[in-house]
Amino acid sequence: MPSPEAVTGRVTRMVATYTTDPDLPLRQHAYRSPLRDERLAAWLGASLGVLFSTCFVTGLFSHLHQHPLSWLPVPARPAGLFRLTQGVHVASGIASLPVLVAKLWVVWPRFVSFPPGRRIADAVERLGILALVTGGIFMVFSGVANIAQWYPWRFSFTAAHYWTAWVTIGALVAHIGAKAPITRRTLHRPPKRPALADADPVLGTTAEGPHDGLTRRGFLATVAAASGALTLVTVGQTLPGFRRLALLAPRDPADRPVNRSARNAGVVDAAASPGYRLRVEGRVPRALAFTREQLRALPTHDADLPIACVEGWSYSARWTGVRLRDLLRLAGAPAGAAVHVESLEQQSPYRITFVNHVQAQDTDTLLATHLDGQPLSPDHGYPLRLIGPDRPGVNQTKWVTRVVVL
Numbered sequence: 493m494p495s496p497e498a499v500t501g502r503v504t505r506m507v508a509t510y511t512t513d514p515d516l517p518l519r520q521h522a523y524r525s526p527l528r529d530e531r532l533a534a535w536l537g538a539s540l541g542v543l544f545s546t547c548f549v550t551g552l553f554s555h556l557h558q559h560p561l562s563w564l565p566v567p568a569r570p571a572g573l574f575r576l577t578q579g580v581h582v583a584s585g586i587a588s589l590p591v592l593v594a595k596l597w598v599v600w601p602r603f604v605s606f607p608p609g610r611r612i613a614d615a616v617e618r619l620g621i622l623a624l625v626t627g628g629i630f631m632v633f634s635g636v637a638n639i640a641q642w643y644p645w646r647f648s649f650t651a652a653h654y655w656t657a658w659v660t661i662g663a664l665v666a667h668i669g670a671k672a673p674i675t676r677r678t679l680h681r682p683p684k685r686p687a688l689a690d691a692d693p694v695l696g697t698t699a700e701g702p703h704d705g706l707t708r709r710g711f712l713a714t715v716a717a718a719s720g721a722l723t724l725v726t727v728g729q730t731l732p733g734f735r736r737l738a739l740l741a742p743r744d745p746a747d748r749p750v751n752r753s754a755r756n757a758g759v760v761d762a763a764a765s766p767g768y769r770l771r772v773e774g775r776v777p778r779a780l781a782f783t784r785e786q787l788r789a790l791p792t793h794d795a796d797l798p799i800a801c802v803e804g805w806s807y808s809a810r811w812t813g814v815r816l817r818d819l820l821r822l823a824g825a826p827a828g829a830a831v832h833v834e835s836l837e838q839q840s841p842y843r844i845t846f847v848n849h850v851q852a853q854d855t856d857t858l859l860a861t862h863l864d865g866q867p868l869s870p871d872h873g874y875p876l877r878l879i880g881p882d883r884p885g886v887n888q889t890k891w892v893t894r895v896v897v898l
């Protein structure tokens with residue numbers, strides 16, 4: 493057994509070596525690469541800033557749809573707006589993956605290099621970057637896992653994805669604030685780098701002159717190509733022109749994907765039962781109930797509208813059904829009424845959806861009975877499903893049985 497003094501002595505020597513020998517692992521020199529420089533870090537950082545901000549804003553729009561604010565009703569037009577914003581949300585998230593990995597690789601030494609910052613400000617900055625890095629990784633990972641419908645966790649995806657977005661974007665804003673001068677200087681300066689060594693002890697210590705490996709330009713081009721390729725092989729899930737390239741997209745929109753089947757939702761019997769009714773109730777002078785036959789007797793309309801799932805896939809279809817606003821008028825609902833639309837499904841967060849007064853009055857908001865001229869299949873919502881302009885797929889409730897005027 494070594495004596496306590498011997499152990500303390502060894503530890504002291506180890507710490508001393510680590511703080512003085514620049515070539516040991518976890519010391520900054522150990523990570524020297526001509527690619528680890530400020531200019532590359534700045535370019536990658538700027539790209540990531542644009543991608544993350546785009547993802548954040550489109551994500552907020554999606555959140556607003558799913559958690560409506562009474563004073564900020566989402567519009568009904570353009571009808572394909574959510575399809576566009578959610579397509580951009582998923583595409584920018586996926587495109588950011590290679591950029592995030594590259595950026596982490598370039599700046600990694602700053603993160604682990606020992607000793608940590610000498611000043612309090614450095615330590616605070618590192619904490620902020622820790623939030624940004626773990627937040628960014630979590631956002632991209634949880635988003636991609638959700639697209640794959642893989643939930644290796646117990647918490648609610650939407651809540652975690654939403655709140656982590658705020659933490660991440662907060663850390664991003666702080667980081668951009670701290671780095672703006674360096675980034676501006678670096679991106680505007682011609683790429684000759686005598687001042688780098690002074691500017692940054694870790695990233696600035698790169699060798700000058702030609703070298704064997706990738707150039708910075710080559711590295712950036714590789715990252716951009718990886719990011720572009722990932723986008724190309726997934727964006728076909730929502731952009732019809734790219735459909736044949738959509739090798740990595742888990743859903744083919746041409747197949748009219750179904751996330752929850754009638755069987756899984758436990759509605760097979762209720763949907764087929766002769767006792768089925770559509771009820772229009774709530775704050776109306778005349779509550780109504782329709783059998784299937786009575787529904788068929790009402791005037792119908794066609795609407796070309798997309799289903800745009802939050803997972804990023806979408807398809808356009810022609811829907812035929814009864815206008816929600818016609819039903820509301822029959823029941824005598826007040827002009828500016830918003831409604832809840834309820835499904836036969838018993839236990840699901842998607843059992844009830846909110847339709848604001850703007851969308852409820854839109855001529856294309858239907859309780860549909862037909863999809864592309866065919867009666868709805870049980871999986872697509874027979875006997876009746878909600879379909880309306882500028883709504884996330886998750887709010888296009890299937891197996892509708894009740895409209896409650898609020």
Ligand SMILES: Nc1nc2c(c(=O)[nH]1)N[C@H]1C(S)=C(S)[C@@H](COP(=O)(O)O)O[C@H]1N2
Binds near residue numbers: 748801802
């Ligand atoms: N009652 C009910 N309606 C629902 C769902 C559900 O799980 N239950 N899933 C929603 C989701 S997430 C999407 S993307 C669309 C998909 O419509 P589709 O299955 O007809 O393609 O239905 C929506 N309507």
Ligand SMILES: [Mo]
Binds near residue numbers: 751800801802886
């Ligand atoms: Mo969905």
